[in-house]
Amino acid sequence: MTRILRGAIALAGATALSLGAVATVGAAQSSAGNSAQGDIRIGLLLPESKTTRYEEFDRPYIEDKIKELAPDAQIDYYNAAESATTQQQQVNTALAKGDQVLILDAVDAKSIQSSVEKANDAGVKVVAYDRLAQGPVDAYVSYDNHKVGELQGKALLDALGDKADSGQIVMHNGSPTDPNAAEFKAGAHSVLDGKVKIGKEYDTPNWDPNNANQQMSGAISALGKDNIVGVYSANDGLAAGISTALKAAGMSVPLTGQDAQLDAIQRILLGTQTITVEKPYKPEADIAATMAVDLAEGKKLPADLTPVTVTSGSGDKVPATLLVPRVVDKDNIKDTVVKDGLYTVDEICTPAYEAACKEAGLE
Known part of the structure; x- marks a missing residue:
């Protein structure tokens, strides 16, 4: 719960476009939350767990937002463990379970196309998350x-x-x-x-x-x-x-x-890594969850939630939101990942990094 509560603060530090998109999410909540939700079933398919973000941030943020918008929604979670074949099988499982919407972060954007087409043929909507899968995707959210x-x-x-x-x-x-x-x-x-x-x-x-x-x-x-x-x-x-x-x-x-991983922030403090690029996870997760709930309820996504159109590798035109990333270096750690609630000073400044934290003004 501590992680989730801190995550809720992260929106304050996002970029202007991120904030605008999240404001759109808030505007969409009223209609999404007022509909019958008992039959909503959403599949969440993430690509791997070696990158710490997926299990630590993306999954809980998406699941929490879905439950906020549709408390009775059923969420089926899958992690492909870096296997494109496994992810294709997981899509089949999600379709067999009756998921109405898939939030899909593809292991292999090209090989997943047949699965996206299968979902489309079955009337199941697909929200491409973070990576743009090929095929008839219904919506996409990522960073630029x-x-x-x-x-x-x-x-x-x-x-x-x-x-x-x-x-x-x-x-x-x-x-x-x-x-x-x-x-x-x-x-x-x-x-x-x-x-x-x-x-x-x-x-x-x-x-x-x-x-x-x-x-x-x-x-x-x-x-x-x-x-x-x-x-x-x-x-x-x-x-x-x-x-x-x-x-x-x-x-x-x-x-x-x-990705602003914790170990990267610590390397930056020590001088063994120069910068990372932060892409706040919560704005992206909130938008994906809102898209999925709206689509599960049979609603057309509002234009201000998908302000741009992108083209996938298969040539499909997809309505999308693209958020703005930012650089994190030794001088702005406090004003970025700490202010956003991604990490606390205590989490960053363990004993091995105390001297470097003091030098960077993290106390």
């Missing part, structure tokens, strides 16, 4: 992923300063089956290309930190540690593996991330 990559690329360039043209960087772009990874990559390249030399560039299947560690170790061996001036990491999970490889090689260079 190209912007995430832009922010990461700019932060890396800023950290490199005059060293940008004195060596090479290594890029770790994330899972090739995740459409978001392609957008992060494109956003980063739009900033970095022509400004730095990219010595090695990797995709990392399933966002596996161990693979990222091995890739970074290989890059150090191939390029030479004195020739690497910085590392682009698409998320904090990869950054964890990368930072271990850098430490083993006795290296300290700028390193990016994303």
